[in-house]
Amino acid sequence: xxxxxxxxxxxxxxxxxxxxxxxxxxxxxxxxxxxxxxxxxxxxxxxxxxxxxxxxxxxxxxxxxxxxxxxxxxxxxxxxxxxxxxxxxxxxxxxxxxxxxxxxxxxxxxxxx
Amino acid sequence: xxxxxxxxxxxxxxxxxxxxxxxxxxxxxxxxxxxxxxxxxxxxxxxxxxxxxxxxxxxxxxxxxxxxxxxxxxxxxxxxxxxxxxxxxxxxxxxxxxxxxxxxxxxxxxxxxx
Numbered sequence: 485x486x487x488x489x490x491x492x493x494x495x496x497x498x499x500x501x502x503x504x505x506x507x508x509x510x511x512x513x514x515x516x517x518x519x520x521x522x523x524x525x526x527x528x529x530x531x532x533x534x535x536x537x538x539x540x541x542x543x544x545x546x547x548x549x550x551x552x553x554x555x556x557x558x559x560x561x562x563x564x565x566x567x568x569x570x571x572x573x574x575x576x577x578x579x580x581x582x583x584x585x586x587x588x589x590x591x592x593x594x595x596x597x
Numbered sequence: 598x599x600x601x602x603x604x605x606x607x608x609x610x611x612x613x614x615x616x617x618x619x620x621x622x623x624x625x626x627x628x629x630x631x632x633x634x635x636x637x638x639x640x641x642x643x644x645x646x647x648x649x650x651x652x653x654x655x656x657x658x659x660x661x662x663x664x665x666x667x668x669x670x671x672x673x674x675x676x677x678x679x680x681x682x683x684x685x686x687x688x689x690x691x692x693x694x695x696x697x698x699x700x701x702x703x704x705x706x707x708x709x710x711x
Binding site for chain 1: 631633638639640641642643646686688697698699700701702703704
C-alpha cells in the first residue's frame with residue numbers, strides 16, 4: 485500500500501510570507517503528527533491530530549498551526565515566515581492515537597530567504 | 598521540560614563490530630520507546646521499539662534494552678554492516694487515550710567502515 489505522502493517536496497519562500505504543507509497518511513491511518521527537523525535542534529514535535537482534533541501540541545509559537553480533514557489528510561500552516569523556519573518538515577501517520585508504529589513521509593524541505 | 602539525551606552524537610565502527618547508542622529520558626510517564634534510522638534524503642524509519650513493561654527486545658542484529666528506574670534505554674547493533682551507516686534517533690513517547698507526544702533525541706550519526 486502507498487506510504488505517507490508529503491507535498492510539496494521542496495519549497496522556497498520569502499520572509500513574511502505564509503506556507504501550507506500537506507500530508508496524506510497511509511490509507512486507514514487516523515493519527516497524523518508533524519515534526520520540524522533542523523541540524524541544530526534535531527526532530528521537534530509540532531502537533532498530533534486524530535479524527536480532525538488536535539490532541540497534543542509541542543512548544544512552537546502560534547504561527548505554526550495545523551488541521552486534519554475527515555479523510556485524515558492533514559495540513560500545517562506557518563504564517564509570517566522567519567529565516568529560522570527553514571527546516572525539513574516531517575509528517576508521520578499511525579493507525580490510531582494509541583497505536584505505536586509511526587510511519588514517516590519523506591518530508592517537505594522549506595527554505596526561507 | 599521533557600527531554601531525551603542521546604549519546605554519542607557520532608560513532609564510527611569497523612564492519613563486523615558492535616555499536617551501542619544510549620539515551621536518557623526525563624518524563625517518567627513515558628511508556629513507549631522507538632528507535633528510528635534515517636538515511637540521506639529519507640524520512641526516519643522505525644527499526645525497533647520497546648514498551649515500558651518490557652526490559653529487553655531483540656530483532657536479528659538489533660536489540661534494545663530499557664532500565665525504567667534509571668530512565669535509560671539503549672540500542673545495540675551487532676555484526677555491523679556498511680548499510681547500517683545512517684543517523685539513528687531514539688525517542689520517548691507517552692501513549693494513551695489522549696493521543697501521544699514523542700520527544701526525540703538529537704541523533705547519532707553511525708559510520709560503519711568496510
